[in-house]
Amino acid sequence: MWKIGEELLIERSIRKGVINPGDVGRTIQHNGLVASFEYSIHVRCDENYYGPKCNKQCRPRDDYFGHFVCDQFGNQVCLEGWMGQDCRTAICRQGCNLLHGTCSTPGTCT
Structure with a gap:
């Protein structure tokens, strides 16, 4: 076992690869010498x-x-x-004359 700070590390899992963003996560199964575990990775884009x-x-x-x-x-x-x-x-008010009418806010006509 490795010691990191004051905590003991029981097992380490390293995974390389590409996971594209989306609604479906990827489940990873790790079967090590000391422990076996399963974890899920889900990637999402930042806002906007x-x-x-x-x-x-x-x-x-x-x-x-x-x-x-x-x-x-x-x-x-x-x-x-x-x-x-x-x-x-x-979008001007309905009936606004296409040749002589205009608008800068929706639903109006000048």
Whole structure:
């Protein structure tokens, strides 16, 4: 047995490999000389990061730069009343004249 600080180490398990993020964890079985145990590893992306390598970023916003939330895959989903790239275009009130009317906030018409 090895001594680490004031605690005794009974068994050591080292595992190399790649585990992609996802909802399914990986169960590892360790059968050592002194002890046998089973443990589960589950990998999740940090908040606002998505994808199989956690390299897609989507940060929800509701300001001048966009009006959207992020779905489970990290895609932008416009908030109600907004459309277009980064959901920056307001959807005008129904009946607003397409040639002479405009709006900067959803549901209005100038």
